[in-house]
Amino acid sequence: MLGHMLTRHQVLSVIQKSGWVNDEQRHRIEQVNRRVQRWSDMLTSHLLHRYDLWDLAYDEDRARDFADSNLRQNINDPKSRVWNLILVGLRLAFPDRGNDTVLTTDLDREIIRAVIATFPARMLNGTESFTTAMVT
Secondary structure (H helix, E strand, O other), rough: HHHHOOOEEEEEEHHHHHHOHHHHHHHHHHHHHHHHHHHHHHHHHHHHHHHHHHOOOOOHHHHHHHHHHHHHHHHOOOHHHHHHHHHHHHHOOOOOOOOOOOOHHHHHHHHHHHHHHHOOOHOOOOOOHHHHHHHH
């Protein structure tokens, strides 16, 4: 996890210093980054709590607060009304931009291929779940 965080920090630093993006684009990248971190802490907080993996949180205090709140709200029940609010919140936090293209370059495609290549084949072909593949 530390390597991942260092890499993310280095990439954001290079983008910021390179002049590849203007101030408005840099601001949008920082906003999305903060949103992703908050939502990641919220959505994974129950797992961080259950398996004592707090060091994987972006912000441990925030993740602990989410875990406490999630336990009180019975978030583990997929029929809970809390999930309706969570899904609405996700849609508002990450709206469909319509004209933004997710895969804009061949480099984007290569990065995605490289990330997918790190997963075990048995997981990608549906014969094994992500959780099982990570344990073995």
